Amino acid sequence: METRPKREPSPEVDALAHKVIGTLIEVHRKLGPGFLESVYEEATSIELAKNHIPYERQVKVAVTYDGKLIGEGRIDLLIDKKLILELKAVENLAPIHYMQALAYLRMTGLELALLANSNVPIMKNGIKRVALTR
DSSP states (O other): OOOOOBOOOOHHHHHHHHHHHHHHHHHHHHHOSOSOHHHHHHHHHHHHHHTTOOEEEEEEEEEEETTEEEEEEEEEEEETTTEEEEEEOSSSOOHHHHHHHHHHHHHHTOSEEEEEEOSSSSGGGGEEEEEOBO
16 A cells, blocks of 8 residues: 655744644643633634734635535634644544544645644644645
């Protein structure tokens, strides 16, 4: 079975991801685990704005099949039109969470998504990078 190499994000997107990770850690430091995803989305939005990091919330993503629009998804936070941030507040990230991030990457053509699960004692352990494979 042939394994496909991971495509590494550009240095610009990688630097942006590091900044966003810093904001996620700051939010988690102040709030800790135990709240709903919507609380973390609001707090993360405040922290991104404080750090002058452009973002959009609940961005619609067209879902197509055979070139036809069949529905839409919603990205929690789209950072500077370059990075997808999917927030979770679950016991453990599940394979479906990774698949959702990959689907958003495919539909948008973006390079990198961050999955951030706030229901962890230490935030850095709840952040996972998801990149498309080629």
